[in-house]
Amino acid sequence: MGAYEDKRETCGTICMKYLLFTFNFLFWLAGGGVMAVGVWTLVEKSAYISLLPSKTYAASAYILVLAGAIVMVTGVLGCCATFKEQRRMLRVYFVLLLCIFLLxxxxxxxxxxxxxxxxxxxxxxxxxTMMQKYHQSDQEHVTWAVDKLQQEFMCCGSNSSSDWAQSKYILSFNAMSRVVPDSCCKTYTEGCGNRDHPSNIYKVEGGCITKLENFILDHLKIIGAVGVGIACVQVIGMVFTCGLYRSLKADPL
Structure with missing residues (x-):
């Protein structure tokens, strides 16, 4: 009877080991994907982050990068802990999984x-931001971000192109008779902002606010879905870890 129970325990341990190893491999790949989403958000879309007064959007992306890096390291540790069958390493692995879950x-x-x-x-x-900081000294990053926003999303002004009439830049000598920045033009050329006409200037209903809001909302959905999705997967990993931990004998002193 005792031999049968030992054999059953051994089979259960082996199955648990391979389940946890498979999970760790997939978990490691998921970590790379999570980190990639965070890095892409920070690198490719950093211009739009500078237009937002709140740092919450950037903070979410930074957390994904940090969590993704920890996930990849944890995946390797999990594989080592699984095949060496060391309860101490499994405890460390479980704590790391819990920390990543919370992140x-x-x-x-x-x-x-x-x-x-x-x-x-x-x-x-x-x-x-557009009215007060565009084309002002020490605000080059804002100027670049606004120009990129208007060209990429084919819009002009916050709510409409008429917003620019009150901007510091357009009212200054540096504007050189422009009525809107050149980045508002459908065909970008030096000085094209002198002519405020629908054939020349983007006249988008809702202006750039609607375009930028929709863009960021889409990316927030991705960040939120990735974060919550990976967190749910980690619950499975913690269950497997607890199962293997309980099936192993205590580490020798």
């Missing part, structure tokens, strides 16, 4: 919170 949930919660307040924030901040 991923935090990224998802931040994305959800910012999702709720984004519209109000953009309405109160984007127009002021």
């Amino acid at each position: 991923e949930v935090l990224a998802g919660v931040l994305a959800y919170i910012y999702y709720q307040q984004l519209n109000k924030e953009l309405k109160t901040s984007l127009r002021d």
Whole structure:
């Protein structure tokens, strides 16, 4: 009877080991994907981050990068702990999984919170940013971000092209009789902002606010879904880890 129980325990341990190893391999790949989403958000879309007064959007992306890096390291540790069958390593692995779980949930919660307040924030901040900071000294990053926004999303002004009439830049000598920045033009050329006509200037209903809001909302959905999705998967990993931990004998002193 005792031999049968030992054999059953051995079979269960082996199955648990391979399940946990498979999970760790997939987990390691998922970590790379999570980190890639965070890095892509920060590198490719950093221009638009500078137009937002709140740092919540950037914080969510940074958390994903950190969590993804830890996931990849943890995946390797999990494989080692699984095949060496060391309970101490499994304890460390479980704690790391729990920390990553909390990080991923935090990224998802931040994305959800910012999702709720984004519209109000953009309405109160984007127009002021364009009017007060565009083409001003020490605000080159804002100027570049606004030009990129208007060209990439084919829009002009915060709510409409008429917003630019009150901007510091357009009212200054540096504008050289422009009525809108050149980045508002459908065909970008030096000085094209002198002619405010629908054939020359983007006349988009809702202006750049609507375009930027939709863009960021889509990315917040991705950040939130990735964070919560990986967190849910980690629950499975923690269950497997507990199962293997209980099936192993205590480490020798």
